[in-house]
Amino acid sequence: MIQVKKLEKSYDNVNHLHILQNLNLTVEDGEFLGIMGASGSGKSTFLRILGGLETFSGGEAEVCGENLRTMKDAEKELYRQKAVSYVFQDYNLLSGLTVKENIILPCTMMHAEEKATEQDYTAITRKLGIDAYEERFPDEISGGEQQRAAIARAVLKHSKVLLADEPTGSLDMHTAGNVLELFGKINVDYRVTVVMVTHDVFSASFCNRIIFLKDGKFVNEIEKSGSQQDFYKAIQKEMREMDGIF
Ligand SMILES: Nc1ncnc2c1ncn2[C@@H]1O[C@H](COP(=O)(O)OP(=O)(O)OP(=O)(O)O)[C@@H](O)[C@H]1O
Numbered sequence: 716m717i718q719v720k721k722l723e724k725s726y727d728n729v730n731h732l733h734i735l736q737n738l739n740l741t742v743e744d745g746e747f748l749g750i751m752g753a754s755g756s757g758k759s760t761f762l763r764i765l766g767g768l769e770t771f772s773g774g775e776a777e778v779c780g781e782n783l784r785t786m787k788d789a790e791k792e793l794y795r796q797k798a799v800s801y802v803f804q805d806y807n808l809l810s811g812l813t814v815k816e817n818i819i820l821p822c823t824m825m826h827a828e829e830k831a832t833e834q835d836y837t838a839i840t841r842k843l844g845i846d847a848y849e850e851r852f853p854d855e856i857s858g859g860e861q862q863r864a865a866i867a868r869a870v871l872k873h874s875k876v877l878l879a880d881e882p883t884g885s886l887d888m889h890t891a892g893n894v895l896e897l898f899g900k901i902n903v904d905y906r907v908t909v910v911m912v913t914h915d916v917f918s919a920s921f922c923n924r925i926i927f928l929k930d931g932k933f934v935n936e937i938e939k940s941g942s943q944q945d946f947y948k949a950i951q952k953e954m955r956e957m958d959g960i961f
C-alpha cells in the first residue's frame with residue numbers, strides 16, 4: 716500500500732515555489748494507478764519521491780510499510796534496490812553495458828531466490844520486441860527501443876511496486892499497447908502495484924484509476940467502472956473539463 720499525507724515539496728533555491736502542495740493519496744496493493752497533468756505539474760517529482768529518489772519538505776509518505784521520511788540513506792538504498800522498480804522518463808540505461816546487461820543488472824544484485832529466470836527474460840524482451848538487440852549498447856538502438864529496455868529492466872526485477880514515468884512516451888500505439896498489456900499482466904498475475912505517469916489517454920485507459928494534478932495540487936480522480944473504451948471516454952471528458960491544463 717502507498718499512503719501519502721499532506722505531502723509538500725519545495726526547493727530552497729526557488730523562493731515560495733511549491734512544486735507539490737498538500738497531496739493526499741492512498742493506493743491499495745494491486746492497483747493500477749495513472750497520474751495525469753500538464754507539463755510541470757509535479758508528476759515526475761511525485762513519482763521520484765515515491766521511488767526514494769528525492770526528499771520532500773513536509774508531510775508523510777509510506778510505501779509497503781516503509782516510511783520514506785524517516786528512512787536513513789542506507790535503508791533508502793535497499794528500498795530502491797528491492798521494494799520498488801522504476802522506469803525513468805529519460806530511461807537511465809548505463810551506456811557501457813549492453814541491452815541485456817542493463818536489463819538483468821538489478822536482478823544480479825538480488826538474492827538467488829528472488830531472481831528472475833532466463834525464461835522470464837526471454838518472455839519479457841520478446842513481448843517488448845527488443846530480444847534481437849540484446850548485444851547492442853544503448854547508443855546503438857533507437858529511443859523507443861531504449862525505453863523498452865528500461866521497461867524490461869524494471870519489470871524483470873519483480874518488485875511489489877512498479878513506478879513508471881511516461882513509459883510509452885516514445886512508442887507508437889501498437890508497441891505502447893504491448894507495454895501496457897505487460898503492465899496489466901504483472902498487475903493482475905503478481906498483484907504488482909503499478910503507478911504510471913502519462914500524458915496519453917490511450918495509455919491511461921489501461922489503468923483502474925487516474926488522479927489529475929495541476930500546479931502540484933490534486934484536482935480530481937476518476938475510476939474505471941465499465942469497459943476500457945468507456946474509461947477512455949471518461950478520461951477524455953475529464954481532460955476537456957479541466958480545460959487548459961494539458
Ligand atoms: N531542482 C529543481 N529546482 C527547482 N525547480 C525544479 C527542480 N526540478 C524540477 N523543478 C520544477 O518542478 C516542477 C515540476 O517538475 P516535474 O518534473 O515534476 O514536472 P512533470 O509534471 O513531470 O512535467 P513533464 O510532464 O514535463 O515531465 C517544474 O516546474 C520544474 O521546473
Ligand SMILES: [Mg+2]
Pocket residue numbers: 758759760804880
Ligand atoms: Mg515528468
